[in-house]
Amino acid sequence: MSISANSVEEFNQILKDNKYVIIGFWADWSKPSVQMNQIFDQLPKQYTQIKFLKVEAEKLHEVSLKYNIKSVPSYFFVSNGKPLHSFVGANPSELNLQTINFVSKIAQLDEDSQNNNNNNNGPIDEETMKKLKLQEEENKKKLFQRLESLINQQKVMLFMKGSPDAPQCGFSRKTVEILQKNTFVFGSFDILSDPSVRNGLKEFSNWPTYPQLYINGKLVGGFDIIKEMDAEGELESLKPTA
Structure with missing residues (x-):
């Protein structure tokens, strides 16, 4: 989970300690x-080397002034107390992308620091690059294992924006309506709610958009395909037997 700063002193101490x-x-x-x-609260599970700190802008006015906060949400990516970059807006994909970029940047910073300690300012050596690549592959493997588990959580799984009771986009809402009309469970x-799933599933299934419908662990497709199959009476035949 992320943490919150309830005072300027606590905020400064967190930056000092991390x-x-x-x-x-x-x-x-x-x-x-x-x-x-x-979404912010879920990221520490994936990026344990980073401290995720929430600040209520109006409560810590002095901190907000220091960071020139003009709108919320705003995000700052800080190394040794100094912001490296930032962005403004409620964009889960951008938050995930910027976090990944930050992880790559701090890996480079840590390597540069180690090189400086060894009086060697050259580029990352081949062994280090190999380790970073292996770590990246391991993270991807774990994500894909999780995605496969989610896909097979039920015989019919819909990956959508929002929930069936509260869809967050028109295509998701229409897909839910079609499934309910055909009495799918x-x-x-x-x-x-999870940027890693949102971005990873696109690569895992080689399907770039949402919603995505899976039946018995297999990708059926997105809204256009579901709509067409429904119109042609083919969707009913995909309904799993009890």
Whole structure:
């Protein structure tokens, strides 16, 4: 889970005690920033080398002034107390992308620091590059194992934006309506709640858009395919037997 700073002193101490920090500024009156907090809270599970710090912008006004906060949510990627980059807006994909970029950057910073300690300012050696690549492959393997588990969680699984009761896009809503009309019993996963699933599943199944429907562990397709199969009376035949 992420942590919160309740005072300027606590904020400063957290930055002092942690080399790499991602700061998320939010406000309780801003629904997008509150929703982004749910995603922000999940990221520490994947990026354990980073401290994820939430700051309520109006509560810590002095900190908000220091970082020139004009709107929420705003995110700052901090190394040794200094922001390397930032972005503004409720964009889960961008948050995930910027976090990945930050991880790559700090890996380079750590390697440069080690090289400096060894009086060697040259590029990353081949052995280090090999280790980084192996770590990246291992992370990808774990993600794909998780995706396979999610896909097979139920015989019919819909990966969508939002939930069946509260879809967050028109295509997801229409897909749910088609499945319910055909009396499908199905599970669902809100891809907005987990950037790693949202981005990883596109590569895993080689399908670039959402929603995505899986039956018996196999990708059926997105809304256009589901709509066409429904119109031609083919969707009913895919319904799993009890």
